Amino acid sequence: MENPAVETQAPMNPKSDASTDANADVVPTFDPNNFNPVPLPEGLPTYDLPKVSIAKLLSGDKEEAKTVFHICSKTGFFYLNLMDHPLGRKLWENACKARNVGQHLMSTIPLEDKKAFLMRPEKGVLDRGFSSSSSANEGIARAVESLNIPRDELFAKTTPGWELPAWLRPYEALFKEIQTDAHAVEQIILGILEKELEVEPGTFARTHQLDAPTYSFLRILRYPPILGGADEMRERPRVFAHRDVVSIAMLFTWVGGLQIPKDDAVMLDSVTPTEDSWLWVRPEPGYMIVNLGDSMPVFTNGVLKSGLHRVVTAHENQAQLDRVSVLFTGRPNWEVPMAPLVSPKIPATRESSQTVESCKEWGDNVIKAYYLDNVQKGRIRISA
Numbered sequence: 478m479e480n481p482a483v484e485t486q487a488p489m490n491p492k493s494d495a496s497t498d499a500n501a502d503v504v505p506t507f508d509p510n511n512f513n514p515v516p517l518p519e520g521l522p523t524y525d526l527p528k529v530s531i532a533k534l535l536s537g538d539k540e541e542a543k544t545v546f547h548i549c550s551k552t553g554f555f556y557l558n559l560m561d562h563p564l565g566r567k568l569w570e571n572a573c574k575a576r577n578v579g580q581h582l583m584s585t586i587p588l589e590d591k592k593a594f595l596m597r598p599e600k601g602v603l604d605r606g607f608s609s610s611s612s613a614n615e616g617i618a619r620a621v622e623s624l625n626i627p628r629d630e631l632f633a634k635t636t637p638g639w640e641l642p643a644w645l646r647p648y649e650a651l652f653k654e655i656q657t658d659a660h661a662v663e664q665i666i667l668g669i670l671e672k673e674l675e676v677e678p679g680t681f682a683r684t685h686q687l688d689a690p691t692y693s694f695l696r697i698l699r700y701p702p703i704l705g706g707a708d709e710m711r712e713r714p715r716v717f718a719h720r721d722v723v724s725i726a727m728l729f730t731w732v733g734g735l736q737i738p739k740d741d742a743v744m745l746d747s748v749t750p751t752e753d754s755w756l757w758v759r760p761e762p763g764y765m766i767v768n769l770g771d772s773m774p775v776f777t778n779g780v781l782k783s784g785l786h787r788v789v790t791a792h793e794n795q796a797q798l799d800r801v802s803v804l805f806t807g808r809p810n811w812e813v814p815m816a817p818l819v820s821p822k823i824p825a826t827r828e829s830s831q832t833v834e835s836c837k838e839w840g841d842n843v844i845k846a847y848y849l850d851n852v853q854k855g856r857i858r859i860s861a
Protein backbone atom coordinates (compact mmCIF):
# COMPACT_ATOMS: atom_id res chain seq x y z
CA MET A 478 0.00 0.00 0.00
CA GLU A 479 1.23 3.44 -0.78
CA ASN A 480 2.30 5.23 2.31
CA PRO A 481 -0.33 7.87 3.07
CA ALA A 482 2.07 10.03 5.03
CA VAL A 483 4.41 10.56 2.13
CA GLU A 484 2.04 10.62 -0.82
CA THR A 485 2.26 13.71 -2.93
CA GLN A 486 0.42 16.56 -1.32
CA ALA A 487 -1.30 19.31 -3.26
CA PRO A 488 1.46 21.69 -4.35
CA MET A 489 1.70 24.66 -2.04
CA ASN A 490 3.41 27.47 -3.82
CA PRO A 491 4.34 30.11 -1.31
CA LYS A 492 2.74 33.37 -2.34
CA SER A 493 4.48 36.65 -1.82
CA ASP A 494 1.44 38.40 -0.33
CA ALA A 495 1.30 38.00 3.45
CA SER A 496 -1.91 36.48 4.68
CA THR A 497 -3.67 37.36 7.90
CA ASP A 498 -6.09 34.45 7.78
CA ALA A 499 -4.84 31.12 9.15
CA ASN A 500 -7.10 29.32 6.68
CA ALA A 501 -6.17 31.36 3.66
CA ASP A 502 -5.59 29.48 0.43
CA VAL A 503 -1.82 29.28 0.95
CA VAL A 504 -2.52 26.61 3.56
CA PRO A 505 -3.76 23.33 2.06
CA THR A 506 -7.19 22.00 2.86
CA PHE A 507 -6.96 19.47 5.66
CA ASP A 508 -7.58 15.89 4.63
CA PRO A 509 -7.13 13.57 7.65
CA ASN A 510 -6.45 10.62 5.35
CA ASN A 511 -3.17 12.21 4.32
CA PHE A 512 -1.95 12.25 7.88
CA ASN A 513 -2.25 8.70 9.11
CA PRO A 514 1.08 7.90 10.71
CA VAL A 515 3.10 5.13 9.11
CA PRO A 516 2.71 2.09 11.40
CA LEU A 517 5.91 1.11 13.17
CA PRO A 518 7.14 -2.27 11.86
CA GLU A 519 6.10 -5.27 13.96
CA GLY A 520 8.56 -6.69 16.44
CA LEU A 521 10.40 -3.53 17.44
CA PRO A 522 10.80 -2.92 21.16
CA THR A 523 8.43 -0.04 21.94
CA TYR A 524 7.60 2.12 24.92
CA ASP A 525 3.80 2.06 25.15
CA LEU A 526 3.38 5.52 26.56
CA PRO A 527 0.33 6.14 28.74
CA LYS A 528 -2.57 7.87 26.95
CA VAL A 529 -4.22 10.94 28.41
CA SER A 530 -7.41 12.62 27.13
CA ILE A 531 -7.48 16.36 26.45
CA ALA A 532 -11.27 16.42 26.97
CA LYS A 533 -10.83 14.92 30.44
CA LEU A 534 -8.10 17.39 31.34
CA LEU A 535 -10.29 20.28 30.19
CA SER A 536 -13.29 19.04 32.14
CA GLY A 537 -11.25 18.88 35.35
CA ASP A 538 -11.28 15.08 35.65
CA LYS A 539 -9.45 14.38 38.91
CA GLU A 540 -8.27 10.88 38.02
CA GLU A 541 -6.77 12.09 34.73
CA ALA A 542 -5.01 14.93 36.55
CA LYS A 543 -3.50 12.46 39.02
CA THR A 544 -2.36 10.27 36.12
CA VAL A 545 -0.59 13.22 34.48
CA PHE A 546 1.15 14.14 37.72
CA HIS A 547 2.20 10.55 38.32
CA ILE A 548 3.66 10.24 34.80
CA CYS A 549 5.49 13.55 35.11
CA SER A 550 7.07 12.45 38.36
CA LYS A 551 8.33 9.22 36.69
CA THR A 552 9.26 9.67 33.01
CA GLY A 553 7.71 12.99 31.96
CA PHE A 554 6.42 11.41 28.68
CA PHE A 555 2.82 10.71 27.59
CA TYR A 556 0.50 10.68 24.59
CA LEU A 557 -2.22 13.30 24.63
CA ASN A 558 -5.34 12.33 22.66
CA LEU A 559 -6.37 15.47 20.80
CA MET A 560 -9.37 14.02 19.00
CA ASP A 561 -11.90 14.21 21.81
CA HIS A 562 -12.09 18.02 22.00
CA PRO A 563 -12.41 20.77 19.36
CA LEU A 564 -9.28 22.58 20.63
CA GLY A 565 -7.28 19.38 20.25
CA ARG A 566 -8.68 18.63 16.80
CA LYS A 567 -7.80 22.13 15.61
CA LEU A 568 -4.27 21.77 16.96
CA TRP A 569 -3.81 18.40 15.22
CA GLU A 570 -5.10 19.76 11.91
CA ASN A 571 -2.87 22.81 12.09
CA ALA A 572 0.14 20.66 13.02
CA CYS A 573 -0.59 18.52 9.95
CA LYS A 574 -0.73 21.65 7.79
CA ALA A 575 2.53 22.90 9.29
CA ARG A 576 4.10 19.52 8.52
CA ASN A 577 3.12 19.85 4.87
CA VAL A 578 4.27 23.44 4.65
CA GLY A 579 7.63 22.58 6.25
CA GLN A 580 8.17 19.51 4.09
CA HIS A 581 7.35 21.42 0.94
CA LEU A 582 9.52 24.43 1.77
CA MET A 583 12.53 22.54 3.10
CA SER A 584 12.62 20.29 0.06
CA THR A 585 12.16 23.05 -2.53
CA ILE A 586 13.66 26.33 -1.29
CA PRO A 587 17.36 26.70 -2.28
CA LEU A 588 19.81 26.20 0.58
CA GLU A 589 21.16 29.78 0.36
CA ASP A 590 17.62 31.13 0.84
CA LYS A 591 16.96 28.80 3.75
CA LYS A 592 20.26 29.81 5.35
CA ALA A 593 19.32 33.48 4.99
CA PHE A 594 16.64 32.81 7.60
CA LEU A 595 19.20 33.55 10.27
CA MET A 596 19.62 31.87 13.61
CA ARG A 597 20.42 33.96 16.66
CA PRO A 598 24.09 34.88 16.99
CA GLU A 599 24.19 33.22 20.44
CA LYS A 600 25.47 29.68 19.94
CA GLY A 601 22.86 27.02 20.40
CA VAL A 602 19.75 29.13 21.01
CA LEU A 603 17.64 27.38 18.42
CA ASP A 604 14.37 29.26 18.64
CA ARG A 605 14.87 31.22 15.43
CA GLY A 606 16.07 30.58 11.91
CA PHE A 607 16.97 27.66 9.69
CA SER A 608 19.44 25.11 10.97
CA SER A 609 20.90 22.09 9.29
CA SER A 610 23.32 19.50 10.55
CA SER A 611 25.98 17.67 8.59
CA SER A 612 25.36 18.98 5.09
CA ALA A 613 26.71 16.82 2.31
CA ASN A 614 28.89 18.51 -0.31
CA GLU A 615 25.99 19.18 -2.58
CA GLY A 616 24.35 21.21 0.19
CA ILE A 617 21.68 18.68 1.05
CA ALA A 618 20.98 18.20 4.73
CA ARG A 619 21.94 14.73 5.87
CA ALA A 620 20.87 14.25 9.46
CA VAL A 621 18.18 16.84 10.09
CA GLU A 622 17.20 20.32 9.08
CA SER A 623 14.79 22.54 10.91
CA LEU A 624 12.75 25.67 10.56
CA ASN A 625 12.53 27.44 13.88
CA ILE A 626 9.62 29.85 14.15
CA PRO A 627 10.35 32.13 17.11
CA ARG A 628 7.38 32.75 19.35
CA ASP A 629 9.01 35.86 20.81
CA GLU A 630 9.37 37.63 17.48
CA LEU A 631 5.75 36.94 16.53
CA PHE A 632 4.09 37.80 19.86
CA ALA A 633 6.42 39.80 22.14
CA LYS A 634 8.15 41.41 19.11
CA THR A 635 11.51 41.29 20.88
CA THR A 636 13.51 42.50 17.86
CA PRO A 637 11.96 45.68 16.46
CA GLY A 638 11.37 45.38 12.73
CA TRP A 639 12.11 41.65 12.59
CA GLU A 640 9.96 39.63 10.25
CA LEU A 641 9.77 36.14 8.81
CA PRO A 642 11.47 35.70 5.42
CA ALA A 643 9.16 36.21 2.42
CA TRP A 644 8.86 32.44 1.80
CA LEU A 645 7.54 31.84 5.32
CA ARG A 646 5.42 34.96 5.69
CA PRO A 647 2.33 33.49 3.98
CA TYR A 648 2.12 30.99 6.84
CA GLU A 649 2.54 33.45 9.71
CA ALA A 650 -1.13 33.28 10.69
CA LEU A 651 -0.97 29.46 10.79
CA PHE A 652 2.19 29.54 12.93
CA LYS A 653 0.61 32.03 15.34
CA GLU A 654 -2.57 30.01 15.63
CA ILE A 655 -0.64 26.83 16.45
CA GLN A 656 1.45 28.63 19.05
CA THR A 657 -1.66 30.17 20.63
CA ASP A 658 -3.50 26.82 20.82
CA ALA A 659 -0.44 24.85 21.92
CA HIS A 660 0.19 27.45 24.61
CA ALA A 661 -3.42 26.96 25.80
CA VAL A 662 -2.81 23.20 26.08
CA GLU A 663 0.53 23.87 27.80
CA GLN A 664 -1.31 26.00 30.36
CA ILE A 665 -3.86 23.25 31.02
CA ILE A 666 -1.09 20.75 31.73
CA LEU A 667 1.00 23.15 33.81
CA GLY A 668 -2.16 24.17 35.72
CA ILE A 669 -2.78 20.53 36.63
CA LEU A 670 0.81 20.05 37.76
CA GLU A 671 0.62 23.25 39.78
CA LYS A 672 -2.51 22.07 41.60
CA GLU A 673 -1.03 18.67 42.38
CA LEU A 674 2.19 20.35 43.53
CA GLU A 675 0.22 22.69 45.82
CA VAL A 676 2.07 25.78 44.66
CA GLU A 677 0.39 29.18 44.59
CA PRO A 678 -2.43 29.07 41.99
CA GLY A 679 -1.56 31.03 38.86
CA THR A 680 2.22 30.58 39.24
CA PHE A 681 2.74 28.86 35.89
CA ALA A 682 0.29 31.16 34.08
CA ARG A 683 2.30 34.15 35.33
CA THR A 684 5.69 32.65 34.54
CA HIS A 685 4.84 31.12 31.12
CA GLN A 686 3.13 33.85 29.11
CA LEU A 687 2.41 33.64 25.41
CA ASP A 688 3.50 37.20 24.70
CA ALA A 689 6.50 37.55 27.03
CA PRO A 690 10.11 37.03 25.87
CA THR A 691 10.86 33.34 26.50
CA TYR A 692 12.79 31.87 23.52
CA SER A 693 9.85 29.47 23.04
CA PHE A 694 9.44 28.17 19.50
CA LEU A 695 7.59 26.16 16.93
CA ARG A 696 9.99 23.87 15.06
CA ILE A 697 9.43 21.87 11.92
CA LEU A 698 12.10 19.20 11.55
CA ARG A 699 12.88 17.29 8.40
CA TYR A 700 14.93 14.10 8.36
CA PRO A 701 15.64 13.57 4.65
CA PRO A 702 15.26 10.06 3.26
CA ILE A 703 18.15 7.61 2.99
CA LEU A 704 17.79 5.91 -0.35
CA GLY A 705 20.70 3.51 -0.48
CA GLY A 706 21.26 0.43 1.65
CA ALA A 707 24.36 1.00 3.75
CA ASP A 708 24.63 4.52 5.09
CA GLU A 709 26.39 5.84 8.16
CA MET A 710 23.23 7.81 9.02
CA ARG A 711 21.48 4.51 9.74
CA GLU A 712 24.05 3.71 12.36
CA ARG A 713 24.10 6.93 14.34
CA PRO A 714 21.32 8.98 15.93
CA ARG A 715 20.03 11.86 13.83
CA VAL A 716 19.43 13.82 17.05
CA PHE A 717 21.64 12.72 19.93
CA ALA A 718 20.24 11.85 23.35
CA HIS A 719 19.15 15.00 25.12
CA ARG A 720 16.62 16.61 27.37
CA ASP A 721 14.82 19.69 26.09
CA VAL A 722 15.82 23.02 27.66
CA VAL A 723 12.16 23.99 28.08
CA SER A 724 9.27 23.50 30.51
CA ILE A 725 7.15 21.45 28.17
CA ALA A 726 7.51 20.03 24.67
CA MET A 727 4.69 18.82 22.43
CA LEU A 728 5.67 16.72 19.45
CA PHE A 729 3.69 15.68 16.37
CA THR A 730 5.30 12.89 14.44
CA TRP A 731 4.15 10.57 11.63
CA VAL A 732 7.11 8.26 11.09
CA GLY A 733 9.00 6.25 13.74
CA GLY A 734 12.42 7.45 14.88
CA LEU A 735 11.82 8.90 18.33
CA GLN A 736 13.23 6.75 21.12
CA ILE A 737 13.18 6.96 24.89
CA PRO A 738 14.94 4.76 27.46
CA LYS A 739 13.05 1.94 29.14
CA ASP A 740 12.15 2.40 32.82
CA ASP A 741 14.95 0.13 34.03
CA ALA A 742 17.56 1.46 31.58
CA VAL A 743 21.20 0.99 32.50
CA MET A 744 22.71 4.49 32.44
CA LEU A 745 26.40 4.96 31.58
CA ASP A 746 26.08 8.65 32.48
CA SER A 747 23.13 11.02 32.92
CA VAL A 748 22.37 11.17 29.18
CA THR A 749 23.76 7.83 28.01
CA PRO A 750 21.73 4.66 28.44
CA THR A 751 23.18 1.46 27.02
CA GLU A 752 22.11 0.90 23.38
CA ASP A 753 19.73 -1.92 24.30
CA SER A 754 17.91 0.38 26.75
CA TRP A 755 16.32 2.46 23.97
CA LEU A 756 12.70 1.82 22.99
CA TRP A 757 10.80 3.13 19.96
CA VAL A 758 7.81 5.44 20.39
CA ARG A 759 4.96 4.58 18.04
CA PRO A 760 3.46 7.54 16.13
CA GLU A 761 -0.28 7.49 16.82
CA PRO A 762 -2.94 9.28 14.73
CA GLY A 763 -4.56 12.18 16.56
CA TYR A 764 -2.14 12.07 19.47
CA MET A 765 0.73 14.34 20.31
CA ILE A 766 3.66 13.28 22.43
CA VAL A 767 4.14 15.46 25.48
CA ASN A 768 7.28 15.60 27.57
CA LEU A 769 8.58 17.81 30.31
CA GLY A 770 11.91 19.56 29.90
CA ASP A 771 14.76 20.68 32.13
CA SER A 772 13.08 23.63 33.85
CA MET A 773 10.49 21.47 35.65
CA PRO A 774 13.00 19.54 37.80
CA VAL A 775 14.46 22.94 38.75
CA PHE A 776 11.07 24.38 39.79
CA THR A 777 10.22 21.21 41.74
CA ASN A 778 13.65 20.27 43.07
CA GLY A 779 13.54 16.98 41.18
CA VAL A 780 9.90 16.02 41.93
CA LEU A 781 9.02 16.31 38.24
CA LYS A 782 11.27 14.72 35.61
CA SER A 783 12.65 15.94 32.30
CA GLY A 784 12.33 13.25 29.61
CA LEU A 785 15.49 11.92 27.94
CA HIS A 786 15.08 11.10 24.24
CA ARG A 787 16.81 10.86 20.88
CA VAL A 788 15.92 10.44 17.21
CA VAL A 789 17.31 7.66 15.04
CA THR A 790 16.74 6.89 11.37
CA ALA A 791 13.43 5.13 10.81
CA HIS A 792 13.60 1.35 10.66
CA GLU A 793 14.74 -0.43 7.46
CA ASN A 794 12.53 0.57 4.47
CA GLN A 795 11.02 3.42 6.42
CA ALA A 796 14.42 5.13 6.19
CA GLN A 797 13.36 5.97 2.63
CA LEU A 798 10.57 8.19 3.93
CA ASP A 799 10.88 11.91 4.34
CA ARG A 800 10.38 12.14 8.10
CA VAL A 801 8.92 15.45 9.23
CA SER A 802 7.95 16.38 12.79
CA VAL A 803 6.39 19.45 14.30
CA LEU A 804 7.51 20.50 17.75
CA PHE A 805 6.06 23.16 20.01
CA THR A 806 7.89 24.21 23.14
CA GLY A 807 6.99 26.39 26.09
CA ARG A 808 9.70 27.98 28.18
CA PRO A 809 9.50 30.28 31.23
CA ASN A 810 9.62 34.06 30.76
CA TRP A 811 13.20 35.35 30.68
CA GLU A 812 13.08 37.04 34.07
CA VAL A 813 11.68 34.04 36.01
CA PRO A 814 14.05 32.95 38.82
CA MET A 815 15.18 29.37 38.24
CA ALA A 816 14.69 28.09 41.77
CA PRO A 817 12.40 25.59 43.49
CA LEU A 818 8.85 26.83 44.09
CA VAL A 819 7.50 27.03 47.62
CA SER A 820 5.22 24.12 48.47
CA PRO A 821 4.85 21.40 51.12
CA LYS A 822 5.30 18.93 48.21
CA ILE A 823 8.65 20.39 47.06
CA PRO A 824 11.78 19.85 49.16
CA ALA A 825 13.44 23.19 49.96
CA THR A 826 17.01 23.74 48.74
CA ARG A 827 19.53 23.68 51.54
CA GLU A 828 21.91 26.29 50.21
CA SER A 829 19.57 29.26 50.09
CA SER A 830 22.53 31.65 49.73
CA GLN A 831 23.22 30.29 46.21
CA THR A 832 22.70 32.91 43.50
CA VAL A 833 19.62 32.24 41.48
CA GLU A 834 19.80 32.62 37.71
CA SER A 835 17.05 34.17 35.64
CA CYS A 836 15.53 31.82 33.08
CA LYS A 837 17.40 33.62 30.31
CA GLU A 838 20.77 33.18 32.07
CA TRP A 839 19.92 29.60 33.02
CA GLY A 840 18.86 28.75 29.47
CA ASP A 841 22.02 30.30 28.01
CA ASN A 842 24.21 28.38 30.46
CA VAL A 843 22.49 25.01 30.02
CA ILE A 844 22.49 25.40 26.25
CA LYS A 845 26.14 26.45 26.26
CA ALA A 846 27.01 23.39 28.35
CA TYR A 847 25.12 21.12 25.91
CA TYR A 848 26.87 22.85 23.04
CA LEU A 849 30.35 22.45 24.51
CA ASP A 850 29.66 18.81 25.40
CA ASN A 851 28.48 18.13 21.85
CA VAL A 852 31.47 19.87 20.36
CA GLN A 853 33.75 17.87 22.65
CA LYS A 854 32.06 14.61 21.67
CA GLY A 855 32.23 15.49 17.97
CA ARG A 856 28.46 15.62 17.60
CA ILE A 857 26.86 17.94 15.15
CA ARG A 858 23.52 19.00 16.41
CA ILE A 859 22.21 20.20 19.72
CA SER A 860 18.66 20.92 20.74
CA ALA A 861 17.71 24.01 22.66
Ligand SMILES: O=C(O)CCC(=O)C(=O)O
Nearest residue numbers: 698716730735788802860
Ligand atom coordinates in the same frame (compact mmCIF):
# COMPACT_ATOMS: atom_id res chain seq x y z
O1 LIG B 1 11.81 15.06 15.59
C1 LIG B 1 11.61 14.50 16.66
O2 LIG B 1 10.93 13.45 16.70
C2 LIG B 1 12.13 15.08 17.97
C3 LIG B 1 13.02 16.29 17.84
C4 LIG B 1 13.62 16.75 19.14
O3 LIG B 1 13.72 16.00 20.08
C5 LIG B 1 14.10 18.14 19.31
O4 LIG B 1 14.15 18.92 18.33
O5 LIG B 1 14.39 18.53 20.47
Ligand SMILES: [Fe+2]
Nearest residue numbers: 720721786860
Ligand atom coordinates in the same frame (compact mmCIF):
# COMPACT_ATOMS: atom_id res chain seq x y z
FE1 LIG C 1 14.04 17.05 21.96
